[in-house]
Amino acid sequence: MLNTFSGVEREIHVDASSPCDRDLERIRDAVEQAVRYAIERARTxxxxxxxxxxPAPATATEEAA
Structure with missing residues (x-):
């Protein structure tokens, strides 16, 4: 699986049969989701x-003055 974050690419090897690797995969997914959420909140x-x-747009009365 190829993981790309901020232009940095690295290869992650996950053995789905290993309980530890499944846990790590879930943690990685949760962190990735949290980072995406934080970035979206920061953009907002x-x-x-x-x-x-x-500056606020000028109103018609301000333009007439």
């Missing part, structure tokens, strides 16, 4: 932060 927070810093 960054977008909200950038939106909050952006």
């Amino acid at each position: 927070a960054a977008a909200a932060f950038i939106k909050a810093l952006s």
